[in-house]
Amino acid sequence: MEELIKSILLFREERDWGQFHTPENLAKSIVIEAAELLENFQWGPACDQEKVAEELADVIIYCILLSDCLKLDFYKIIENKLKENCKKYPIEKSKGNSKKYTEFE
Numbered sequence: 001m002e003e004l005i006k007s008i009l010l011f012r013e014e015r016d017w018g019q020f021h022t023p024e025n026l027a028k029s030i031v032i033e034a035a036e037l038l039e040n041f042q043w044g045p046a047c048d049q050e051k052v053a054e055e056l057a058d059v060i061i062y063c064i065l066l067s068d069c070l071k072l073d074f075y076k077i078i079e080n081k082l083k084e085n086c087k088k089y090p091i092e093k094s095k096g097n098s099k100k101y102t103e104f105e
Contacts, residue, residue: 005074008064026066033058 012018037055040047067074088101 001075004050005068008061009068012065021065021069023066026062026069030059030062030066063093065105 005040033055037059040052042053046079064074067077093104094101
């Protein structure tokens with residue numbers, strides 16, 4: 001995964017695109033690409049898996065670029081969020097349940 005992230009950053013660097021990659025622009029790009037991902041499911045659950053993979057990759061790449069731009073450790077923020085979610089969604093309350101943690105009794 002480290003090599004993949006380095007490749008993404010190198011791709012940006014080689015094209016001098018960092019100048020355009022402000023947190024605001026990257027956040028907008030994430031939302032735009034997420035909408036393009038969602039578009040694949042617009043008329044039902046069937047989808048072209050190749051197109052979904054392309055759009056999902058775009059979302060992930062922009063997320064990695066945003067974390068780099070903000071000097072956030074990509075791995076650490078995911079690890080921290082997972083720990084937080086484990087507390088919010090204990091197995092005994094959330095297993096097989098789609099409720100938000102604020103709805104647990």
